[in-house]
Amino acid sequence: MSTGTALAVDPLVVTCTLAPRFEAVRTARDFARTALQRWCLMELFDDVALVASELVTNALRHAVGARPDPSGGAPGEYDFPTQPSPEGRLPIRISLVHRAPQVVCAVSDPSSTGPVAREADFVAESGRGLHLVESFSRSWGWHPLGSGKVVWAVFEAEPAGASRLDGHALDGLGGRVEIGGRHRRSA
Template sequence: MSTGTAIAADPYVVSCTLAPRYEAVRSARDFARTTLRNWGLESLFDDVALVASELVTNALRHAVGAPPDGCTGQGIQVPAQPGRLQAADSRTPIRISLVHRAPQVVCAVSDPSSQGPVAREADFVAESGRGLHLVDSFSSSWGWHPLAGAGKVVWALFESAPATGTGRHRSA
């Protein structure tokens, strides 16, 4: 569950702070569903939800110390309480934001780590490591920027109008 949702003065810029818990991924998808529905952009939900899930999962794994795939090992922080993760820097929580500026929607996830995301070589047998490849495949473009002080934001851009010509989205 999220720790709170804030709707700015601009109804097309919304954010949700996510608790550093495994449930944050579901909260991010629920937030995306509600927001896109309010904007009349339900058709984007599948792509935005998949990308939001990947970006929040990466933030949990790499920024707040979630054990990948439920494993424990050297250098991995184990939750003190079941379901709760240990934040690396509680001053910068995980936050998901959606911005709609027709004809585009941006999904952005900020976290306390200053290290940028690194796409691994695609290994289609591994259980993890394909997240950024999915982000690249399901969004028009993506990138990241460091935040002032500490942390970063990873963003993905989606076209809210039907693409003409050579768009990256699949046709139905």
């Protein structure tokens, strides 16, 4: 089972270290559900869970498990490291940050290679993950770390009583607030 360690110094910034196994995707979704419930933002769960799943899957496939299983396992199985890095960290971490009116989902991994969106191929079984991340978040991007990188996605958490209106939200007092468009940044 893929269990994570949640850190809670600031209740609006939570982090979970994920074991490098495919069960980590389910752990990331469960972690997102717990954080969003605590913040009373369950309306974001479907989008955040989908994006967290895609980012963790990408980290497992491209950053941690890039080598096929040498034991000749089934297609799609990977040889994941099971020991912490020399710094004592397992290779993948997911963080959620709530700074009203936004929630940021960030996944860090040990690879310094940035994510690359492939041309959409609707027949292929994979390769659409970053297109989903772009579609379900307000914006996304990535930044290199000292060792590795972090891939992040931003979600709008509308204030209670706000409603969307043509790219704007009503602020609860009848005023219109512009909701920014999507953009991608890389280092």
